[in-house]
Each structure stands twice: as structure tokens, then as C-alpha cells.
Amino acid sequence: MKAGAENAASKTYSITQLSEEFSVTPRAIRFYEDRGLLHPRREGQTRIYSQRDWVRLLLILRGKRVGFSLAELREILDLYDVGDQQTEQIRRTLVMARNKMVSLERQRQDIDQTMSELTVACTYFEKLLEERGIDPRAPVAASKRKKVSAA
Amino acid sequence: MKAGAENAASKTYSITQLSEEFSVTPRAIRFYEDRGLLHPRREGQTRIYSQRDWVRLLLILRGKRVGFSLAELREILDLYDVGDQQTEQIRRTLVMARNKMVSLERQRQDIDQTMSELTVACTYFEKLLEERGIDPRAPVAASKRKKVSAA
DNA sequence: GGTGACGTTGACGTTAACGTCAACTGGTTA
DNA sequence: TAACCAGTTGACGTTAACGTCAACGTCACC
Incomplete structure (x- = not known):
């Protein structure tokens, strides 16, 4: 020991x-x-x-x-640390946390919206590429390439 | 006319x-x-x-x-604008969009996690306040207040 | 013909969140 | 003992996304 x-x-x-x-x-x-x-x-x-x-x-x-933000994170983490915080500070953080939850809720809606729009966009981009006879699934062309044995 | x-x-x-x-x-x-x-x-x-x-x-x-970022948004919006983009540019954006979708998926998980943790945190903060005999639902004390005719 | 309200173009300032050195301090290995 | 890590402390640089002026234009009206 x-x-x-x-x-x-x-x-x-x-x-x-x-x-x-x-x-x-x-x-x-x-x-x-x-x-x-x-x-x-x-x-x-x-x-x-x-x-x-x-x-x-x-x-x-x-x-x-x-x-x-880092400042916000600090506020929250601080409160979990020690319990002898000032009452006003606790309330402030509580308010912040509630507000944050509201904005997170909205953020999730934004994400859902954006996801579905990106899905559409990707389909569109793929169509654009296919029209040019290019496989949209192909890996990104690295500068110059040597006609990768087209089966 | x-x-x-x-x-x-x-x-x-x-x-x-x-x-x-x-x-x-x-x-x-x-x-x-x-x-x-x-x-x-x-x-x-x-x-x-x-x-x-x-x-x-x-x-x-x-x-x-x-x-x-604004730069990313520009890339996407640009592609919706005109169709005569360069192939490589389209592919770049497509890749970016797909990556973004992956990260959005993760972000949503992060949000869910954070939401549930914030819920716990809020409950905790409220308990802290109640222990001090304070109504956690009360509006934030604005410096000095004049007893806003309760009723 | 002055005086707002609304709009414009620079140009510089600001904040957050680090990146990028440079110079230094031990500890260990060859 | 020298070289080599891993780690540390300043201090200054950087990028994104605007904010904040200052100086100017242009109508409409009164």
C-alpha cells in the first residue's frame, strides 16, 4: 500500500x-x-x-x-461542482439551461429540415453527374489519375 | 403594361x-x-x-x-444557381453534402443526449433553489422591483 | 434649402476558440 | 554527458462573422 x-x-x-x-x-x-x-x-x-x-x-x-459556448459550458459545469453557489447565479444558469433547451428543440427541427433538403440536393447533384456520364459514387478524383482499368 | x-x-x-x-x-x-x-x-x-x-x-x-459555414452554404447555393458548373466542383459539393449529413445525424444524437442531460440538470437546479425556499419558476429578479401588483 | 429617413461604401474593431511558435524544464535512454 | 522525449508557459497570429463608426448620396416634404 x-x-x-x-x-x-x-x-x-x-x-x-x-x-x-x-x-x-x-x-x-x-x-x-x-x-x-x-x-x-x-x-x-x-x-x-x-x-x-x-x-x-x-x-x-x-x-x-x-x-x-465555452462560457456557457463553464456556467453549467460550475454548478455541478460545488453547491455553495450564489442563489442568483443558480437562477441565471437555470434560465440559461431552459432557454438552451428551447433552442435545441428548434435546432433539431432545423436539422430535420436540412437533412431532407440535403437528401433532395444530393439526388439532384447525382443526376447532374449522371447526365455527364459520371458515376456519382466514384471516389474523389485525386488530381491526375491513370484510367483506372475500366473493367 | x-x-x-x-x-x-x-x-x-x-x-x-x-x-x-x-x-x-x-x-x-x-x-x-x-x-x-x-x-x-x-x-x-x-x-x-x-x-x-x-x-x-x-x-x-x-x-x-x-x-x-458561409463558405459551405455558398457552395451549395451556387450549385442550385447555374447548371454549368465544373464536374469536379459538383462532385466536391456532393461529397461535402454527404459528409454534412453524417455529421448532422450525429448532431441530432448529441442534441438528444444534451436535452436529456439538461432536463436532469434543470431538475437539480430547481431542487437547489427549493432547498433555499425559492420558487424556481419565479421570473428573474430584475435588480429592484416594485411588487408588481400580485393578483 | 434644410432636415430626416433610408441606403451606400469603406475601413477598422471585436470576440471566440484555438494555432503556432520559442524558450524552458525535468526525466530517461544511449 | 548528450540527445531526446513529453510537458509547460508566455506571447503573438489567425479565422469567421459580423459590429461600429464615418462620410456620403437621394428622395420627399414643408
């Missing part, structure tokens, strides 16, 4: 491990910390990320994909 | 009409034109927007909401 293994089975990560797992640059991860979204512990100088940090990063990235 | 009314029943819009209808600034609309997304006709110096422009703006704004 001394060397090596920490007391709990708490897996930790280095910054590059995280960056590879989530396909983001270390720079971005440090940036999120700078903006108060992550608080990894330090071992000497280097950052050590816990499971909790892992989850936070997951939430951050997903949040970004659905249009949250 | 001469004065005033144009031959067709084609409604037109001024830039401020459009901007009000869609809740964007004239500056933004001009910017979209600068980026090649809109091509209003000119009457002297001022811009005149047609029905077609109206639709385009609708598509632009929705596209933006689901994460398209």
Missing part, C-alpha cells in the same frame, strides 16, 4: 492521452482549463487528469457540438 | 424589410452578399431583393443554425 498504485482504482490520464482519445489538441485542453472548464491536479508541473476530468471533457466537446 | 407594376407578381424587399423579417442586421445581409451568398439586383444604388433572395436568406440562416 505504498509505492505505485494509488489507493483507489482511479485511472488517470496525461494531456496527450486525453487529446488522442478525444481527437483534440493539447493546446485546446489547456485552453479549456484557462477558461475554467477543467481543473486537473498537478504533479510537479505536469497536469494529471482524473475520470471526472475525462467526463467533463466529454461534456465539453459534446456541448460544443450542439452550440454551447 | 407599362408603369408601376412589373409584369409578374414578384414581390420584392428592401434590405431593412428583410432584416426585420428575419431578425438580422442589414450589415449581416450585405456581408452575405459580399461572400457571394446573395446577389440582389440594384436599382440605382440600392439593393432590391426578390422572392428567390428571400428563400436564399432563409436557407442561409437555417444553415447557419445547424452549423454550416
Whole structure:
């Protein structure tokens, strides 16, 4: 119970491990910390990320994909952190969360609309290509090609 | 068939009409034109927007909401414009559109996830507020208020 | 003929979210 | 001991999508 293994089975990560797992640059991860979204512990100088940090990063990235700003994400994550927030702050965040849900609802409608329009568009584009005698499923032509043995 | 009314029943819009209808600034609309997304006709110096422009703006704004960049939107709208595009350009756009559909599919999953998490979060926040004896449904306290005649 | 309302063209400013160095600090391996 | 990582801290650069002026044009009217 001394060397090596920490007391709990708490897996930790280095910054590059995280960056590879989530396909983001270390720079971005440090940036999120700078903006108060992550608080990894330090071992000497280097950052050590816990499971909790892992989850936070997951939430951050997903949040970004659905249009949250880093500031908004921070507000939300902050509230999950400690409970001794100021009442007004909690209310502010609650309002923000509700608003966000409304806009997400709309976003989903937008996505559905756009998807169906893109489907139509793709069909149209494919028709355009077929009219020119080109297989729309063919891989993108890489600059110059050598008449790929036309069966 | 001469004065005033144009031959067709084609409604037109001024830039401020459009901007009000869609809740964007004239500056933004001009910017979209600068980026090649809109091509209003000119009457002297001022811009005149047609029905077609109206639709385009609708598509632009929705596209933006689901994460398209202006450059991507331009690519797509361009293809709907004229048919004499270069084959390679059509294929590029087709590929882009297909990729976009994949990412939209994922975005919708993200939205669903986030929605359910936000629901949980809101419940949590509300509990926090109730613990402090505060009505979570109450309107946001606007600095100072005058006891708005409850009844 | 002045005074708005509405429109236009530059040109520069701004914000978010990183990218891109450069210079430095340990730890380990050859 | 030198070279080589992985990591760190500034500090400045970059891109997208506008915002914010300033200076000007042009009608309509009063």
C-alpha cells in the first residue's frame, strides 16, 4: 500500500492521452482549463487528469457540438461542482439551461429540415453527374489519375 | 403594361424589410452578399431583393443554425444557381453534402443526449433553489422591483 | 434649402476558440 | 554527458462573422 498504485482504482490520464482519445489538441485542453472548464491536479508541473476530468471533457466537446459556448459550458459545469453557489447565479444558469433547451428543440427541427433538403440536393447533384456520364459514387478524383482499368 | 407594376407578381424587399423579417442586421445581409451568398439586383444604388433572395436568406440562416459555414452554404447555393458548373466542383459539393449529413445525424444524437442531460440538470437546479425556499419558476429578479401588483 | 429617413461604401474593431511558435524544464535512454 | 522525449508557459497570429463608426448620396416634404 505504498509505492505505485494509488489507493483507489482511479485511472488517470496525461494531456496527450486525453487529446488522442478525444481527437483534440493539447493546446485546446489547456485552453479549456484557462477558461475554467477543467481543473486537473498537478504533479510537479505536469497536469494529471482524473475520470471526472475525462467526463467533463466529454461534456465539453459534446456541448460544443450542439452550440454551447465555452462560457456557457463553464456556467453549467460550475454548478455541478460545488453547491455553495450564489442563489442568483443558480437562477441565471437555470434560465440559461431552459432557454438552451428551447433552442435545441428548434435546432433539431432545423436539422430535420436540412437533412431532407440535403437528401433532395444530393439526388439532384447525382443526376447532374449522371447526365455527364459520371458515376456519382466514384471516389474523389485525386488530381491526375491513370484510367483506372475500366473493367 | 407599362408603369408601376412589373409584369409578374414578384414581390420584392428592401434590405431593412428583410432584416426585420428575419431578425438580422442589414450589415449581416450585405456581408452575405459580399461572400457571394446573395446577389440582389440594384436599382440605382440600392439593393432590391426578390422572392428567390428571400428563400436564399432563409436557407442561409437555417444553415447557419445547424452549423454550416458561409463558405459551405455558398457552395451549395451556387450549385442550385447555374447548371454549368465544373464536374469536379459538383462532385466536391456532393461529397461535402454527404459528409454534412453524417455529421448532422450525429448532431441530432448529441442534441438528444444534451436535452436529456439538461432536463436532469434543470431538475437539480430547481431542487437547489427549493432547498433555499425559492420558487424556481419565479421570473428573474430584475435588480429592484416594485411588487408588481400580485393578483 | 434644410432636415430626416433610408441606403451606400469603406475601413477598422471585436470576440471566440484555438494555432503556432520559442524558450524552458525535468526525466530517461544511449 | 548528450540527445531526446513529453510537458509547460508566455506571447503573438489567425479565422469567421459580423459590429461600429464615418462620410456620403437621394428622395420627399414643408
